[in-house]
Amino acid sequence: MDLVRDTLAGGQLAGARLIRLLDDEDERGVAALRELYPHTGRAFVIGITGPPGAGKSSLVDCLIAELRGRDTTVAVLAIDPSSPFSGGAILGDRVRMQRHALDDGVFVRSMATRGQLGGLSRSTFEASMVLDAMGYQVIIVETVGVGQDELEVVELAHSTAVVSIPGMGDDVQAMKAGIMEIGNILVINKADKEGADRLEQQLLTMLHLRDYPQGSWLPPLVKTSALNQEGAAELVDSFYAHRQWQIDNDCLESKVVARELHFFQELVRDMASRRMLRRVGDSDAYRQLVSDLAARRVDPYTAAERLVAQSGL
Amino acid sequence: MARKTRVLLGKMGLDCHTIGVTVLAQALRDAGMEVIYSGLKQTADMIVRTAIQEDVDVVGISSLSGGHMRYLPEVVEGLRAAGAEDKLVICGGVIPERDAVKLKALGVDEVFTMGAETAHIARYINGKMDERPAA
Numbered sequence: 001m002d003l004v005r006d007t008l009a010g011g012q013l014a015g016a017r018l019i020r021l022l023d024d025e026d027e028r029g030v031a032a033l034r035e036l037y038p039h040t041g042r043a044f045v046i047g048i049t050g051p052p053g054a055g056k057s058s059l060v061d062c063l064i065a066e067l068r069g070r071d072t073t074v075a076v077l078a079i080d081p082s083s084p085f086s087g088g089a090i091l092g093d094r095v096r097m098q099r100h101a102l103d104d105g106v107f108v109r110s111m112a113t114r115g116q117l118g119g120l121s122r123s124t125f126e127a128s129m130v131l132d133a134m135g136y137q138v139i140i141v142e143t144v145g146v147g148q149d150e151l152e153v154v155e156l157a158h159s160t161a162v163v164s165i166p167g168m169g170d171d172v173q174a175m176k177a178g179i180m181e182i183g184n185i186l187v188i189n190k191a192d193k194e195g196a197d198r199l200e201q202q203l204l205t206m207l208h209l210r211d212y213p214q215g216s217w218l219p220p221l222v223k224t225s226a227l228n229q230e231g232a233a234e235l236v237d238s239f240y241a242h243r244q245w246q247i248d249n250d251c252l253e254s255k256v257v258a259r260e261l262h263f264f265q266e267l268v269r270d271m272a273s274r275r276m277l278r279r280v281g282d283s284d285a286y287r288q289l290v291s292d293l294a295a296r297r298v299d300p301y302t303a304a305e306r307l308v309a310q311s312g313l
Numbered sequence: 314m315a316r317k318t319r320v321l322l323g324k325m326g327l328d329c330h331t332i333g334v335t336v337l338a339q340a341l342r343d344a345g346m347e348v349i350y351s352g353l354k355q356t357a358d359m360i361v362r363t364a365i366q367e368d369v370d371v372v373g374i375s376s377l378s379g380g381h382m383r384y385l386p387e388v389v390e391g392l393r394a395a396g397a398e399d400k401l402v403i404c405g406g407v408i409p410e411r412d413a414v415k416l417k418a419l420g421v422d423e424v425f426t427m428g429a430e431t432a433h434i435a436r437y438i439n440g441k442m443d444e445r446p447a448a
Binding site for chain 2: 095
């Protein structure tokens with residue numbers, strides 16, 4: 001198997017293996033990604049986030065069906081949590097997407113967070129590049145079930161939908177900062193359930209109370225029912241409308257730059273701290289610093305300052 | 314980071330007895346593995362596709378209503394045809410000894426029958442993963 005060539009040709013064996021290598025931090029993965037990078041940047045990356053049990057996976061299933069009906073190829077990255085104790089995980093998102101299992105234009109990959117906070121897994125960004133290089137036109141990133149503040153998906157996706165469901169709290173919840181602010185599209189899923197209209201009013205009120213600068217994107221509210229297969233067409237339309245708005249307002253380019261910058265900065269941070277610790281982490285001075293910290297002889301700010309200075313930065 | 318063991322667990326055909334497979338899924342999770350659960354009513358094609366897309370190390374089929382002789386050979390053959398024969402194929406459930414012998418001859422790596430302990434299955438998988446070439 002030639003990882004690079006086969007991935008570029010859309011080969012599922014190669015693409016899947018490459019995602020695996022990247023997830024396992026195997027350097028062969030990075031080597032392949034270096035070559036693939038020029039071939040990425042074509043896919044439309046969509047984020048789906050919301051609390052556990054909001055129906056994200058079922059909604060993704062509806063989105064796949066809708067996109068396939070429009071002759072668009074789709075890849076999905078579905079993130080579920082790793083156990084903080086064993087490091088293991090149960091990844092069950094694709095259970096909801098089984099009807100697409102034999103469709104050549106669909107690729108579903110489950111990923112475990114592996115300790116990463118923020119709603120994505122450690123290598124979701126890299127995996128999205130692989131799927132992009134494989135040629136999938138739309139990549140749907142489904143976050144873990146999030147609370148109020150896991151916003152990492154916004155950095156990765158060009159357009160993000162926040163999924164709410166009836167019965168999760170009153171209008172104060174809707175007003176809070178964090179997750180409710182990030183949606184380019186607000187989705188009310190399980191709209192067949194009691195309370196959906198009230199939630200709609202709460203979200204509309206929240207949107208009206210916000211101070212949007214002139215000419216900015218106003219997040220549309222889309223009601224969906226994955227159960228009754230309703231609302232997927234409108235949701236897909238909303239994603240494309242947001243993309244078109246980004247293009248028309250010269251925002252897409254800056255979004256793309258911000259995206260790459262985010263990944264790049266994370267990489268630099270990671271690389272720099274690893275190298276620094278490799279250089280000084282095994283020294284007596286480092287061990288002294290740690291014991292001084294524990295004994296409260298030095299404060300963490302001073303200690304960090306000394307460590308960084310020691311490594312020559 | 315060390316290579317993480319990924320396991321696909323599924324049930325095929327109309328077999329809907331899920332307790333065993335969910336107990337095993339949790340046990341393997343607690344043993345530090347990433348378990349992808351396919352859900353019910355899988356065909357061999359679906360299992361093969363999923364195994365490839367998820368790049369699992371192990372494909373585990375739970376069978377409690379007598380479909381094993383029909384489905385397991387299809388899975389083994391399907392993986393081979395797709396170029397994914399590197400995956401370990403195991404099955405468990407209500408499987409008579411004489412069928413277990415046949416299944417192993419057909420390319421199933423191991424058969425766990427009633428009473429098999431989850432810890433034993435986890436140890437078996439870990440042992441097989443340790444034998445793997447460092448690729």
